[in-house]
Amino acid sequence: MLWNTILLSLREIKRNVMRSFLTILGIVIGVGAVITMVTIGGGATAQVKDQIASMGSNVLMVSPGKRLGPGQSSGNVPFKQADAEAIAKYISSVRAVAPVSSQSINAIFGNQNWSTQVTGSDNQYFTVTNRSIGAGRPFSESELRAGAAVCIVGETVRKKLFGGQEALGGKIRLQKLSCEIIGILDGKGQNTMGMDQDDIVVIPLTAYQRRIAGNQDVALIQISIQQGASTEKAQRDIGQLMRERRHLSPSDDDNFNVMDMKEIAKMLTGTTQLLTALLSAVAAVSLLVGGIGIMNIMLVSVTERTREIGVRLAIGALEREVLMQFLVEAVVLSSFGGLIGIVLALAGSLWLAGFLRVPFIFNAGIVIVAFLFSAAVGVIFGYFPALKAARLDPIEALRYE
Amino acid sequence: MKPRDAQETNSESGRHLIQFRGVTKVYGEGQAAMEALRGIDLQIDEGEFLAIMGPSGSGKSTCMNILGCLDTPTTGTFTFRGIEVGLLTRRQRALLRRHYQGFVFQGYNLLNRTSALENVELPLIYRRASAHERRQRSLQALETVGLKGWESHTPGELSGGQQQRVAIARAIVTEPAVLLADEPTGNLDTTRSREIMDLLGKLNRDQGITVIMITHEPDMAAYAKRIVHFLDGLVASDEQNGRAK
Numbered sequence: 334m335l336w337n338t339i340l341l342s343l344r345e346i347k348r349n350v351m352r353s354f355l356t357i358l359g360i361v362i363g364v365g366a367v368i369t370m371v372t373i374g375g376g377a378t379a380q381v382k383d384q385i386a387s388m389g390s391n392v393l394m395v396s397p398g399k400r401l402g403p404g405q406s407s408g409n410v411p412f413k414q415a416d417a418e419a420i421a422k423y424i425s426s427v428r429a430v431a432p433v434s435s436q437s438i439n440a441i442f443g444n445q446n447w448s449t450q451v452t453g454s455d456n457q458y459f460t461v462t463n464r465s466i467g468a469g470r471p472f473s474e475s476e477l478r479a480g481a482a483v484c485i486v487g488e489t490v491r492k493k494l495f496g497g498q499e500a501l502g503g504k505i506r507l508q509k510l511s512c513e514i515i516g517i518l519d520g521k522g523q524n525t526m527g528m529d530q531d532d533i534v535v536i537p538l539t540a541y542q543r544r545i546a547g548n549q550d551v552a553l554i555q556i557s558i559q560q561g562a563s564t565e566k567a568q569r570d571i572g573q574l575m576r577e578r579r580h581l582s583p584s585d586d587d588n589f590n591v592m593d594m595k596e597i598a599k600m601l602t603g604t605t606q607l608l609t610a611l612l613s614a615v616a617a618v619s620l621l622v623g624g625i626g627i628m629n630i631m632l633v634s635v636t637e638r639t640r641e642i643g644v645r646l647a648i649g650a651l652e653r654e655v656l657m658q659f660l661v662e663a664v665v666l667s668s669f670g671g672l673i674g675i676v677l678a679l680a681g682s683l684w685l686a687g688f689l690r691v692p693f694i695f696n697a698g699i700v701i702v703a704f705l706f707s708a709a710v711g712v713i714f715g716y717f718p719a720l721k722a723a724r725l726d727p728i729e730a731l732r733y734e
Numbered sequence: 735m736k737p738r739d740a741q742e743t744n745s746e747s748g749r750h751l752i753q754f755r756g757v758t759k760v761y762g763e764g765q766a767a768m769e770a771l772r773g774i775d776l777q778i779d780e781g782e783f784l785a786i787m788g789p790s791g792s793g794k795s796t797c798m799n800i801l802g803c804l805d806t807p808t809t810g811t812f813t814f815r816g817i818e819v820g821l822l823t824r825r826q827r828a829l830l831r832r833h834y835q836g837f838v839f840q841g842y843n844l845l846n847r848t849s850a851l852e853n854v855e856l857p858l859i860y861r862r863a864s865a866h867e868r869r870q871r872s873l874q875a876l877e878t879v880g881l882k883g884w885e886s887h888t889p890g891e892l893s894g895g896q897q898q899r900v901a902i903a904r905a906i907v908t909e910p911a912v913l914l915a916d917e918p919t920g921n922l923d924t925t926r927s928r929e930i931m932d933l934l935g936k937l938n939r940d941q942g943i944t945v946i947m948i949t950h951e952p953d954m955a956a957y958a959k960r961i962v963h964f965l966d967g968l969v970a971s972d973e974q975n976g977r978a979k
Binding site: 341643644646647650653731 | 828
């Protein structure tokens with residue numbers, strides 16, 4: 334029986350291919366939009382999590398100023414290298430401490446030049462940021478102490494300045510400093526904010542302070558905590574140590590900030606997830622609109638096919654069968670719409686994922702939910718027109734012009 | 735009514751395929767009430783070929799609706815195969831139509847953009863016939879009405895006469911007890927009309943199908959073996975047609 338009804342409705346859809354397609358367009362767009370949003374959003378969230386994990390989940394950042402964000406810094410006492418050394422010395426759970434200062438500088442090699450981020454730090458920096466040197470070597474003790482004119486460059490800088498040429502041993506000029514490339518970092522790709530992490534030149538902190546910044550300041554201290562140690566405790570201990578070193582009285586607020594990467598991670602994924610939810614909600618509204626479109630066309634169809642319904646009733650169709658026919662027709666239509674939407678959404682998110690450089694993560698759950706939802710839209714919005722068709726008086730219907 | 739009469743009624747309705755007893759039909763209420771039928775008594779037996787004639791408003795269409803179990807009498811009884819139709823639910827009447835009646839309309843009422851074969855299959859779908867049986871019987875019915883080879887044509891590709899033949903095939907594919915035709919030649923020219931009437935006559939003669947037809951054309955009524963005239967909601971005349979073609 335149900336099979337017969339589906340057969341009838343398929344014939345009906347076949348009779349009106351163009352109109353059927355226009356009818357389901359709303360559902361196609363709705364389902365497509367929801368799945369695309371959720372898939373891309375899921376990919377973005379996964380990417381954020383991934384990148385934070387690759388940065389090292391147990392990383393703390395100590396920066397001067399009351400809190401991270403707009404309006405920080407001005408008038409705040411900067412850190413010195415000794416602060417980083419003190420942390421390494423007194424906080425037992427610390428694995429690595431890297432004092433970091435950086436600024437954007439034009440790097441020049443031959444007739445090539447490239448604006449990049451020049452960072453002054455030491456070998457700990459590579460541990461803390463979870464990076465490895467692919468070719469060449471790290472800084473030596475004496476180079477760090479003396480502030481030698483040597484540097485380790487990221488993949489992007491190498492490519493931009495040297496192209497196919499050998500970069501190791503080459504000399505690039507950073508402002509007045511001409512330094513020799515002793516190492517090349519392994520590629521890491523973009524970070525959460527879409528910044529290229531390979532667009533970097535690392536030089537010894539002493540060299541940075543003396544030859545570029547012209548002061549003894551450290552802008553940021555990046556710390557990596559030992560595996561299994563409590564980040565919260567380290568955070569508290571570092572806070573206490575810094576208060577002592579900066580001579581703050583108990584009534585003073587901190588004039589520095591110790592940030593946990595987990596907090597940053599939570600904040601970032603939270604934002605992505607909220608955005609995904611919002612966009613999906615908007616897309617879901619278009620599904621609802623698609624449903625209303627189906628109801629609209631089904632109502633028109635019932636009116637248009639009044640005589641046909643009359644004939645069906647006259648040759649012995651039961652009210653229930655006519656109801657079922659129109660209901661099944663609506664459900665088959667909207668399910669078709671759902672299927673087309675799913676296919677388009679998967680193709681679309683695959684393309685968009687490549688375009689936005691977000692991983693494509695197939696989410697079977699949302700595909701199933703979207704399909705069931707589209708079928709449900711057919712039932713809900715098809716019922717009223719179907720009931721209208723079933724309740725027609727065959728005599729009136731046969732006379733209808 | 736005395737018991738003896740009641741028994742007589744029963745046995746009498748058992749003998750006839752169709753029986754009208756004092757059937758009236760009133761549309762509307764009070765001042766606006768319109769009496770379409772004012773007391774019809776009529777018996778129709780199996781194998782008859784009956785033409786119902788009458789001017790517009792004579793009640794012949796109302797009579798057809800009651801015959802087709804689409805409507806029920808206001809008073810009086812209408813029995814079909816001994817069953818009093820007025821007592822049935824809408825659903826039961828639909829089942830009666832499905833199993834015992836075939837309909838042919840003036841306007842053909844075929845499904846557009848649907849092949850002749852699929853149109854003819856339609857009543858069999860409601861009777862839950864298997865796909866194979868549907869196809870066999872529909873091909874057979876189309877052959878009976880002389881449309882062998884036209885199975886895959888849609889109504890738009892068929893002439894009026896051919897469309898009406900498809901409609902007749904659709905009506906007889908279920909082998910109904912009665913074929914009800916409402917002005918079957920109303921939209922056709924004389925030649926096509928004659929062909930349709932010949933076909934109905936043949937179905938009645940060769941397959942023993944009871945045919946009841948409404949028409950206002952005496953030429954077409956002349957094909958029937960019995961002609962009933964309606965006038966102002968009453969049967970004005972009821973006579974055998976000895977010269978039926």
